[in-house]
Structure formats: C-alpha cells, structure tokens
Amino acid sequence: MIRGARTPPRVVTRALLASFLTIALALVLVMGAGAAPAAQSGRIALDAVASVDAGIGSDVPRSTVGWFDIFAAVRIADGLDLVARPIVNRRTFDGSWQKQLYELAVRYERPGRVGVRVEAGQMPSPIGLAILENRPDRNPVVSQHSAYYLPVPRAEPLIPRTFLIAAAYPLALQTTVSGGGWDARVAITDSSPVRGRPFFGTNKPPRLLNTVVGFGVKPRTGLRIGGAFAHGGYMGRGETLFATTDRDATIVQLEAEWSFGYTRLAGELVRSSIETTVADGVAAGGWVELTQTLTPRIFLAGRADAQQFRYQRLSRDFVRERYDRYEAILGVRVTPDITLRGGYMVRNGYVVSHWDDHLMLSIVWQRRIL
Numbered sequence: 001m002i003r004g005a006r007t008p009p010r011v012v013t014r015a016l017l018a019s020f021l022t023i024a025l026a027l028v029l030v031m032g033a034g035a036a037p038a039a040q041s042g043r044i045a046l047d048a049v050a051s052v053d054a055g056i057g058s059d060v061p062r063s064t065v066g067w068f069d070i071f072a073a074v075r076i077a078d079g080l081d082l083v084a085r086p087i088v089n090r091r092t093f094d095g096s097w098q099k100q101l102y103e104l105a106v107r108y109e110r111p112g113r114v115g116v117r118v119e120a121g122q123m124p125s126p127i128g129l130a131i132l133e134n135r136p137d138r139n140p141v142v143s144q145h146s147a148y149y150l151p152v153p154r155a156e157p158l159i160p161r162t163f164l165i166a167a168a169y170p171l172a173l174q175t176t177v178s179g180g181g182w183d184a185r186v187a188i189t190d191s192s193p194v195r196g197r198p199f200f201g202t203n204k205p206p207r208l209l210n211t212v213v214g215f216g217v218k219p220r221t222g223l224r225i226g227g228a229f230a231h232g233g234y235m236g237r238g239e240t241l242f243a244t245t246d247r248d249a250t251i252v253q254l255e256a257e258w259s260f261g262y263t264r265l266a267g268e269l270v271r272s273s274i275e276t277t278v279a280d281g282v283a284a285g286g287w288v289e290l291t292q293t294l295t296p297r298i299f300l301a302g303r304a305d306a307q308q309f310r311y312q313r314l315s316r317d318f319v320r321e322r323y324d325r326y327e328a329i330l331g332v333r334v335t336p337d338i339t340l341r342g343g344y345m346v347r348n349g350y351v352v353s354h355w356d357d358h359l360m361l362s363i364v365w366q367r368r369i370l
Contacts, residue, residue, distance in 0.1 A: 002266025043075040046370040051136035053143075053341075053362035056263035060351055062358075067136050071103070081107045101199040102169045117176040122199055125168045126187035126212040127228040129255040129268045130287065130297040134167055136174030137366040140264075140291045140301035141327045142341050147287055147305055153321050153350060155274070155281040155311035158240045160195060160205060164283045164307045165251060165270045168196030171207075183217070183226075184289065187212040192234035194249045194272050194283075208233030208246060229253075234274055247275040281311035285323075299342075302328040329360065339364045 049069040054363035055062040067089040074082045085103035090096070105121030124131045130145040132138065148167035190207040191197035197205055210232025218224050234249035250273050255264040267288035273280045283306025292300045308322040329343030341364070346357040 009184075018260060022180060026125060044370050045071075045073040047071050047136050047366065047367075047368045049364065049366045051362060051364040053136075053360065055345070056359040056361070058309050058358035059297065059354075059356045060093075060209060062092055063090065065091040065092055066097075069135055072130055076106075079109050081109075083107055099119060100169070104199075113179065115178045117178075118174070119176075120173045121171065122169055123172050123174065125166070125193050125196070126165075126172060126174050126185060126189065126271075127193050127214060127230050128165050128259065129266065130165075131167060136362070136364045137339070138300075140289060140331070141303050141329050142360040142362040143325075143327055143345060145287055145303075145305065146347075147268070147285060147307055150307075150323065152281075152307070152309040153311075153319075155276045155309075156240075156242065156278075157313055159237060159276065160235055162194045162234065162249070162272075162283075163276055164285055164309075165193055165195075165253065166196040166234050168193060169199070170197055170210075174212075181217060183216045185212075185214045189232075192232055192249045193230050193251050195234045204240070205234075206236035208236060223255045223257070225254075227252075227254045237240065242277045249274045253307055256331055264291040265289075276311065276318065278314060279312045281309065284308045296332045299331045299333075300329070300337060301331060302326075321350060323347070323351075325349075327360065337365055337367050339366075 049067070051067045055065045067130060069085065069087045071085045072083070076082055082100070083103050083105050086099070086101050088097065088099045091098065100318070101122060103118050103121070103123055105123045108118045110116045128148070130148055133140070133145070134148070145167070147164045149163070150277050151161040151163055154161070168191060170189035170191045172189040174185060176183060176185040178184070188208045189212065191205060192208065192210050193212070196206060196345065197207070210230055212230040214226060214227030214228030216224055230251040232248060233246045235243055235247040237243055237245050251270065253270045255268045256266070268288060271282065272282045273282045284304070287305045288304060289303035289370040291303065295302065301304060305325040307319060308325070310318070310320045312318050325345065325347040327343060327345040329341045331339055331341045333339050341360070341362040343360050344357065345360050346355055348355045
C-alpha cells in the first residue's frame, strides 16, 4: 500500500452521492400520492419477511433474534424503478432493537445483448456474495454470516470496529454491465466495505470515498465465478488520538456459486487490510456452504466460516487471532409462506476461547404481497 497516495478530493464525491439520495427521497414523496393507482396497474412490487430464531445451550449469552423486513419497488417509467427496504431487528448479543433503511435507491435497467443497470442511493454493498443472503428467507441456515457480522479484534485502542467484510448498505453509485456469460461493475461508495455506515443512528463514521470494481464469468450453466477489489478510507482523521490523517482499507474478494440438480454449493474468500499506527492489520478468511434439497418441502444445509486477523500492537508485538464456526441444519417448508429450521452450531475464536456448541431453531414467514 502506498501511504502517500490519496484518493481524489472527497468533498466532490460526497456532494454527488448526497444529491442522488436527495433525488431518491424526493421521488418517494412524489410517488406516494400515486401509490394506489400504481398498485392497481401492477407498477408496485411489495414483499415482507418476518422471522424469529434462538440458540439453546451456548456458553455465551445469545438473545432471541427477531427480524421484520419489507422490500418495495415502484415502477416510475419503463426500465426505471424506485426501491426501498426498511428493516427492524433484535440483535443477537445485546438483545437491543434497531431500525435501519437498507435500501432507498433509484435503479435503471436496459436489457439487450449487453444489459446495463445503473443504481444510485442507499443500496447493498457492491462487494460480497453473502450480502445476497442477508434476509432470513434467503439464508439457508439459521445464523448470519460471521464474516459479515462478527467484528475482528481491535488492532489498537479506540479504533473503530471493522470486519473481514461488513454487511453494509452504503450510499453509492453503481453501474453494472452484463452479457450472456459475463458481468462487470464499478461503484463509488461513502464508506469502506470493512466498516459500513448506517442510515439511522447518531454513531456514524465520516463519509469517506471508496471505489469498487468487480467481475464475473459463467463458464457453464449453473456455475459463476467472480471477484472484486475495493479501496478507500475506513477511518477519518481525528476519530482516534493516533489518527492524524484519514486511514485506508483494501479488500480483495473471490466468490463462486454452483447449482446442479437439487444441490447448491457457494463460497467466498476475502482478504482485507487496514492501516493502523504501526503496520497494516490483515484479516483473511471466508465461508463455504452447501444446500441439498431432499423433497419439495425438506432440505439440508451447512456452512463453515473461518477467519483470522494478524496485526501489530503499539508495543510492536505481533498478534494472530482466529475464529471458526460450523453449522448444520434441517429445514422444512411447512407451507409456501412458512419455513422451520433446526440444527447445531459450534464455534471457537474471538468470542470464546474454547469450542462452544448449541442448538439453533428458527421460524421464517415470507409473502409476496403485491
């Protein structure tokens, strides 16, 4: 990493991203008055997800998790949509409730031999495969991806929490192009993929320019292999006593997904590095999961998560810490709307220094309303 090199002036990008969000908010107000007629003509899509999951027998206190999630899309014109996704959930470790707006964006799509999609606003992180499973109905197991929700140890006192790769929904501008067997994207965001920046709340990091590029190829039916690179600021000057300038983070990511018959195999590898006072802290790891459909109503799923973080303390001592987690579940689709999951999870690492195992239970309701 070249420490002397800086990104282009960030104030310009902040203004640009803020303007897109303002446009999106304005469109919400404008379209609200015509929502009923639009629904009658099929110009509104709306679905909702509610879930509850719990762990039994863990040495680490784990609160029952609740999740309520709504996704809405309004067709403004041919190829142009406004999308929104508010969520309310109860978190695992502290049991607190939070509300967030994961998406509020304008999306334009143009089909063709080379398809084009342009998105602007609050949207899913442009880097990361598991972000697509960040809804209980799309998650094949019970727990969320540890790589996305478990912070790595702090490399120095008072440094912001960072992740191998965060389950982030930044303010962003993204362009994606795709052909029959390939896709590519480029995006700018207002926060680093190792940290993220929530829509609501007072404890927000400063807006820092990050750039993301990604690609994917489909060598055969059902198989996709992709990768992405992201770089930019993750911590602003003055956030800690030691940070006299903005500090950068870099992510390199690889992903693969293969579906054949009644089997789906997916995985992701990530390497992220963050600037610290002494030396770059480096986190590396990823996950792999398997979903096997047995009957139209019954499926098996398993996931393995692993990561390690290597950093140097202010005392110049090198530290390497590791986290591992394994989960296996049996799922039953009781009705088209309701799915029950139950299984077993074991973990060892950042949270506990020994293998901690417990049972996992979950009920998920999902329905397409419009």
